[in-house]
Amino acid sequence: xxxxxxxxxxxxxxxxxIVLADAIKHYCRGRQINVPDELDFSTLDRLTLVACGTAxxxxxxxxxxxxxxxxLPCEVDIASEFRYREPPMxxxxxxxxxxxxxxxxxxxxxxxYAKEKVAKIVSIVNVPTSSIARESDVALPILAGVEVGVxxxxxxxxxxxxxxxxxxxxxxxxxRIDDKTLADHLKTFATLPGLMNQTLSREASIAVMAAAVAxxxxxxxxxxxxxxxxxxxxxxxxxxxxxxxxxxxxxxELKHGPIALIDxxxxxxxxxxxxxxxxxxxxxxxxxxxxxxxxxxxxxxxxAEEAGLGTWKxxxxxxxxxxxxxxxxxxxxxxxxxxxxxxxxxxxxxPRNLAKSVTVE
Ligand code: M6R
Numbered sequence: 001x002x003x004x005x006x007x008x009x010x011x012x013x014x015x016x017x018i019v020l021a022d023a024i025k026h027y028c029r030g031r032q033i034n035v036p037d038e039l040d041f042s043t044l045d046r047l048t049l050v051a052c053g054t055a056x057x058x059x060x061x062x063x064x065x066x067x068x069x070x071x072l073p074c075e076v077d078i079a080s081e082f083r084y085r086e087p088p089m090x091x092x093x094x095x096x097x098x099x100x101x102x103x104x105x106x107x108x109x110x111x112x113y114a115k116e117k118v119a120k121i122v123s124i125v126n127v128p129t130s131s132i133a134r135e136s137d138v139a140l141p142i143l144a145g146v147e148v149g150v151x152x153x154x155x156x157x158x159x160x161x162x163x164x165x166x167x168x169x170x171x172x173x174x175x176r177i178d179d180k181t182l183a184d185h186l187k188t189f190a191t192l193p194g195l196m197n198q199t200l201s202r203e204a205s206i207a208v209m210a211a212a213v214a215x216x217x218x219x220x221x222x223x224x225x226x227x228x229x230x231x232x233x234x235x236x237x238x239x240x241x242x243x244x245x246x247x248x249x250x251x252x253e254l255k256h257g258p259i260a261l262i263d264x265x266x267x268x269x270x271x272x273x274x275x276x277x278x279x280x281x282x283x284x285x286x287x288x289x290x291x292x293x294x295x296x297x298x299x300x301x302x303x304a305e306e307a308g309l310g311t312w313k314x315x316x317x318x319x320x321x322x323x324x325x326x327x328x329x330x331x332x333x334x335x336x337x338x339x340x341x342x343x344x345x346x347x348x349x350x351p352r353n354l355a356k357s358v359t360v361e
Contacts, residue, residue, distance in 0.1 A: 001148075007348045009149035009241070013334050014200060016154050017193035020327075023143045023158055024189055031183040033169045036138050039122070041170035045090045047074045048118070050082050050110045051098040052358065054152040054236060058159040059098055060229035061326045065167035069323070070174050079106035080361065082113070089117040096122045098163070100147060100155040101357040102130020109361070111135055124162050126155050140166075149349045150356050151240050153334045156233065157196075160327045165189075188321055192328065195318045199331045202315060203339075206332055209296055209313050210339030213238070216267050219246040220258060220293075221333075223271040224281050226326045230271055234333035241341040241351050251284040262293040267312070269296045269336065271329050274303035275322040282307045298332050 005011040027034050047066055049059035059076045066074040077087070079097075083106060089095065095114040099107045102125040111132060115121060123136035126144050133139035142158035168185050171177035177185075213219060219238060221231035231248035238246040249258050251270075262268065268288045272281040285307065289295055294312040297304070300319045308314040320328050341348045 006342075007149065007338075009151055009153060009338055009348050012147055012149050012154045013331065013338060015145065016157050016331065017196040017200070019144045019154050019158060020161055020196065021193040023161055024193070026143055027162065027165050028186050028189060031179065031186065033165050033172075033186075035140065035166070035169065038120070039138060039166075039169070040173060041070060041072060042173040044072060044093055044119075046093040047072055048089060048093060048095045048114070049074065049076045049098065050079050050095065050107060050114075052079050052104050052106055054156050054233060055098040055100060055107075055159060057229045057233040057236070058156055058163060059096070060232070061160055061226050062163035062167060064226040065164055065323060066170060069167045069177065070170035071176055072170050072174065079104065079110040083110040089114060091117070091119060093118050094120045094122055096124065097132055097136070098124045098159055099130070099132050100126045100142075100144075100152055100159075102127040102132040103357050103359050104132070105359050105361045108132055108135070124159055126158070148356075150351055150354045151237055151337070151348075157327050157330050160330070161189075164323065164327070185323075188324060192324060195320055195328055196331060198318050199328055202317070202332070203335055205315065206335040207339040209315070210336050211343045212294075213244070213267050213336060214242065214340040214343035216244060216265060218261060218266055219244055220261070220266060220268045221246065221248040221271065222251045222254065222268060222281070222284060223248070224251045224277040225275065226323070227271040227273070227329065230326050230329055230333060231269075233330065234269060234271070234336070237334055237337035238340060240354060241337055241348050242344050242346055243352075244340060251281045254284050254287065259287060259291065262288055262291040264292040264294065267294045267296060269298065269333075271333070272297060272299050272303055272307075273317075273320070273322065273325040273329065274300050274306065275325065278303060278306075285311075298329060
């Protein structure tokens, strides 16, 4: 069943271009986004997004999209906090629950809390027959296929893709994105599987970086804007399967504490496409280099040209419009964790102490 791969995780990372192409086929019909008509974001006051673990990081990324593309205020919380916090929820809002398994106990409890309080309960799930899907008004499948590895990979990029499509729809519904711009975004979406393939072809150089990461005790991941949640996800992936201590930070937070950790033994992974915030991230990166931190810069050709000098390693990914970058940049973060774990010889698909689906709180 591993189709020649050493681990399910490797197979699932490699499958991403194919499953994403399936999801695009399902959700993009010509110039339209194909979701049930009852989903209408035009006059909503707010969105609330709730999930656990990796799915929560997909929600955090989506906050950047819903706010910037649709001007829709968006609250994100982890389910175990949300369910007990007694959060007020405006009636004229949707609550969106994201879960690969659809059976995560805290996320299901959070969904039950939100019922009757909001206009619609929406879920984004990989298992359409799951409890979370069944208890929602609208369940949107991510179409990732079965995910076996405990570390979520293809489900994450499919969750991100469905969330980005919803944010584009919200932007269109709310008059912020016109027909032509929407059509252009959908065209770019269709190029993503190809760009993912190009990114996966860099696996050998990522494995070299990972072999060095495997020797570290602590690793930091930095990103700004929508790359910040990806920094959190990169750190989670590395912790889960390689047991290396890793933290994700918003680059701008570096000076507020974590820079104290930097020395020559600390690899710092900087996720920085050449976007509007690039220069700010680069100046944070230079502060790390001045303290002899080992920078792994993940960027695009322009970013590598402008800032690649003096890093420990630079990985160059294909150029992509900024809103799509978190989906593409997830792949090297996954591969870095995977190869670090392989180098350490840990049980990649069944890491210690973890279960695929957390059905008790
Ligand atoms: O099935 P769910 O998406 O609800 O699971 C949520 C988390 O338990 C899950 O994402 C977990 O953090 C993964 N092990 C991450 O790789």
